[in-house]
Amino acid sequence: MNKFKGILFDFDGVIGRTMEDNYTAWKNVLSQFGIELTKDEYFLLEGVNTIELAKLLLSKNGKDTNRAAEIVKAKEEYYLKNNNFSLYEGVEETIHTLKGNGYLLAIVSAANFSRLSNTLYPALLKEFNTVITGDKIDRGKPFPDPYLTAAKELGIEPSECLVVENAPIGIEAAKNAGMYCIAITSTLDKKYLSKADKIIGNFSMLLDEIEPQ
Structure with missing residues (x-):
C-alpha cells in the first residue's frame, strides 16, 4: 500500500x-x-x-x-x-509513526472545528497537515467534498489517499471521492461497514496495513 x-x-x-x-x-x-x-x-x-x-x-x-x-x-x-474525552488506544503512537514515515495526515470530520480543537490535545492536533470540519464545507458526507477538499489541501490526488472511517456514511464519502478506505469496528459491527475496502478491529492494527514510505 x-x-x-x-x-x-x-x-x-x-x-x-x-x-x-x-x-x-x-x-x-x-x-x-x-x-x-x-x-x-x-x-x-x-x-x-x-x-x-x-x-x-x-x-x-x-x-x-x-x-x-x-x-x-x-x-x-x-x-x-x-464530555469525558479520550483517545482510542494506540492513536498517539500510530499518528507519530505515520508522520515519521513521511505520510501527510488529515482529519476529515463532520464535527465543528471549535469542538474538535477544544477536545483534541493541541500537541496531537499539530501532527495533522490539515483539518477539514463540517463548518468549513458546503456539502458534507456522504458527498465526496470533505475528502476531496482534504486531498486538495494536501496537494495530492484522491487515488493517493487512504481513508480511515468507522461508519457507513463516512465510508460512502470516501468511496465517492475515489479513495481507498479502511474501516474500524470501534462503534459498529462489521456488517455495517461492508463497503469499505478493508475492515480492522482497532486503531493499533493500522500500521499492519500501511507500509512505510
Missing part, C-alpha cells in the same frame, strides 16, 4: 472516543424538543454534518427545521460541558 501519500482520518469514533458523549448530548437536547433518538439510529447517522443531522431529525419528527442551528448550538454547549 505504499502508493499512498496521505492518510485521512475521521475524528469521532476513529481518533476520539467521543460517540457516547455525543449521543448523550444529542439525546438530551432533542428530548427538549420532543424528539427521541436511539443510540443505534445515531451511530448509523454518524458522519452527517451537524446542521444537516439536526434538520433531518427535526423533519423526520414533524418539527420546524428552522430550529436546527439552535439545536446544534445547545448540543455543542452540552457536549463541551459534560
Whole structure:
C-alpha cells in the first residue's frame, strides 16, 4: 500500500472516543424538543454534518427545521460541558509513526472545528497537515467534498489517499471521492461497514496495513 501519500482520518469514533458523549448530548437536547433518538439510529447517522443531522431529525419528527442551528448550538454547549474525552488506544503512537514515515495526515470530520480543537490535545492536533470540519464545507458526507477538499489541501490526488472511517456514511464519502478506505469496528459491527475496502478491529492494527514510505 505504499502508493499512498496521505492518510485521512475521521475524528469521532476513529481518533476520539467521543460517540457516547455525543449521543448523550444529542439525546438530551432533542428530548427538549420532543424528539427521541436511539443510540443505534445515531451511530448509523454518524458522519452527517451537524446542521444537516439536526434538520433531518427535526423533519423526520414533524418539527420546524428552522430550529436546527439552535439545536446544534445547545448540543455543542452540552457536549463541551459534560464530555469525558479520550483517545482510542494506540492513536498517539500510530499518528507519530505515520508522520515519521513521511505520510501527510488529515482529519476529515463532520464535527465543528471549535469542538474538535477544544477536545483534541493541541500537541496531537499539530501532527495533522490539515483539518477539514463540517463548518468549513458546503456539502458534507456522504458527498465526496470533505475528502476531496482534504486531498486538495494536501496537494495530492484522491487515488493517493487512504481513508480511515468507522461508519457507513463516512465510508460512502470516501468511496465517492475515489479513495481507498479502511474501516474500524470501534462503534459498529462489521456488517455495517461492508463497503469499505478493508475492515480492522482497532486503531493499533493500522500500521499492519500501511507500509512505510
